[in-house]
Amino acid sequence: MKVALVRHYKVNKGLPENHRLSTNELVAWFQEYDESDITYGETDLNNIEWKRCFSSDMPRAHKTAKHIYKQEITLLPELREIPMPIIPLKFKLPFILWALLFRISGLINKQARKDMAETKRKVAAVLDRAISESEDDLLIVSHGGIMKFMRKELIKRGFKGPRFDIAVNGKLYLFEKQ
Template identity: 30%
Template sequence: MRIGLVRHFKVNCPHKKMMTSEEFREWSEHYERAKVIKNKVEMYGSKWDICYVSDLPRAITTAKEVYSGHLHIDKLLREVDNAPFIHTERIKLPFEVWHVCGRLAWYFKSKSQPESREGTRKRINEFLDKIDWSQENILIVFHGFMLYNFQKELKKREFTGEKIRRVKNGVLYQYVKEDPIRETSMPELGETEIS
C-alpha cells in the first residue's frame, strides 16, 4: 500500500516585514483566499486510485493539477490555524516571529491557538480511520503543518518513508506499508520440495 502526500502550491500572498497582531490576523485571512503560483509537480509516473483533498481553495487547485479523477474533499484535512500568540495594538514584530511563535504556542498548548496539539492529532486519526483502505494507492493533497504532523501518525501505523523536517510546496512525499498477506503468500527460499 502506498500513500502520497502533497502540500499545495505556493500561495501568492506577500506580507509586510513588521506587523501588529491584528495585521498578522488580517494577513492570515487574506492568505486563505489568495491565489496559488502553479508549478509542475514531479509525480514519478505514479498512478493513484483515489485522491483526498482539503476543502480550502489552494489545496483544491493543486489537487486538480496533479490528479485527473474525482476529488474527495474533506475539511478534516484543513491546515492548523496559526493565530497571534499575543495581542499587540501598536507594537510590531517581524512576520517570522508571528509565524514561528504561533506554532510554538500550539506545541506548548497555549490557549492563544484555536486548535490544541491533541486536537490536531485527533483530527488526523479521525481522517485516517475513515478513508477507503481498500485502495492500493492513495493521494492526499493538503497543507504544510498538517503534512508534517500527518507523517508522524502514518509512521505509528507502520508506514515507512522520508522523515520530513521542512515541507515544500508542490512536492510529492511517498509512504509505503507492506501487505502482510502478500508477504506470507510467497514461499520462503528452501521451502519448495523437489520430487
C-alpha cells in the same frame, strides 16, 4: 498500500510588506493569504496510478489537487491548515518573530494546544477512513503543518517514508506499508 502527501502549490501572496505587524494586521494578512491564488507547478507522481485523492477543501489545496489528479477528489475540511493561534499583543512584532511565536505556541498557548490535539485527532480519523474504505493507493493534498502530523501518524501505523521539516510546495512524499 501507498499514501502520498503533497503540499499545495506556492501561494501568490508574498510576506507582509510592513516590517512590524499588530495582531489585527497579522490576522488580516493571513486572511488574504488564505484567499490568494497559487502559482501552478509540476508534481512528479512517481509513475503511480493513484486510485483515490483526498484534499483539503481550502482553495489552494483543492486547486493543486485538481491540477495533479484528473479524477474525482474527496474534499475534507479535516485536512485544512492548523488554525493560526491568536496572540493578542499590544505592540507590533516583525513577521519572523510572529512565526517563532506560532512555532512555540503549543507550549505557551492553551488554545493552540487544543487546536493541535484536535488536528491530531482529525488526521487519525482521515487515515482510519482511508484505510477502512480501501487498500487502494491514496494521494493526499493538504498543507505543511498538517503534513507533519500526517507523517507522524503514518509512521506510527507502520508506513515507511521520508523525513521533512518544512514540506516543499508541490513535492510528493511517498509512504508505503509492506
